[in-house]
Amino acid sequence: MSAEIIDGKAAAARLRGRIAAQVEQLKSEHGITPGLAVVLVGEDPASQVYVRTKARQTAEAGMASFEHRLDRNTSEKDLLALIDQLNADEKVHGILVQLPLPKHLSEAVVINAISPEKDVDGFHIANAGRLATGQDAMVPCTPLGCIMMLRERLGDLSGLNAVVVGRSNIVGKPMAQLLLRENCTVTTAHSRTRNIEGICAEADILVAALGRPNTINADWVKPGATVIDVGINRIETPDGKTRLVGDVDFDSVRKVAGAITPVPGGVGPMTVACLLANTLTACTRIHGVSLPA
Ligand code: GUN
DSSP states (O other): OOOEEOOHHHHHHHHHHHHHHHHHHHHHHHOOOOEEEEEEESOOHHHHHHHHHHHHHHHHTTOEEEEEEEOTTOOHHHHHHHHHHHHHOTTOOEEEEOSSOOTTSOHHHHHHHSOGGGBTTOOSHHHHHHHHTTSOOOOOHHHHHHHHHHHHHHSOOTTOEEEEEOOOTTTHHHHHHHHHHTTOEEEEEOTTOTTHHHHHTTOSEEEEOSOOTTOBOGGGSOTTOEEEEOOOEEEEOTTSOEEEEOSBOHHHHTTTOSEEOOSSSSHHHHHHHHHHHHHHHHHHHHHTOOOOO
């Protein structure tokens, strides 16, 4: 058997198209332009690439994009002052502070200073709590993109065994909450889990978010399972070049899985498209406008 390759790039392009049409409608019928502010502290090369991609796609969807690049030595006080200013800015509906932050800044303090209704990352404790208790929340972009791809491939997820490998606040924990909301039977596995391979091999849905390149191979995967690879790891190849790989050993797993997301071109593009979707959601909630789906 050879797995179906889930084309995240194409799914993201379709989602961006739907968002752009709704943005156009918001502008023409309500005179509102959704705006996203992205804050980058320091010069981390990977973060710079992400921020550039986010800004370009925001503009392409017809939204306003505001970029704030701050020196790596920026104080917490100055960063919090900028967040206060963005919280109060009526042109800004979404605020994203790119992580990781330099060590002298507390991510928890900074994230929790963002107004929950503008927290398009869904990282604020109010949004994490709302998600966990089944209330309307801003949902973190990567898990939201994963759920969309799963629903597109599998339809109703009710009753399926889902295993999430990884327990980060950004991916693992919200992913488990979302799968629970879809009525899956959910197991969260991590570095201390006993018999992790055997537990994964029971999964109808396997989400890999452990942050270790090429770790999950065919022995961990139930035949026919749907495998979502959240990992983005840059590795050096024998010829001295670098290559992006996931947490899943793609060539091995594709022989047993029913469907699998590739890296690149799987979860990554959907994450950015979901950021645009969350910005649109934040904007319509703030203005009390409802748009047809
Ligand atoms: N760094 C890596 N992933 C993310 C993300 O989804 N949001 C933010 N703000 N920073 C990140």
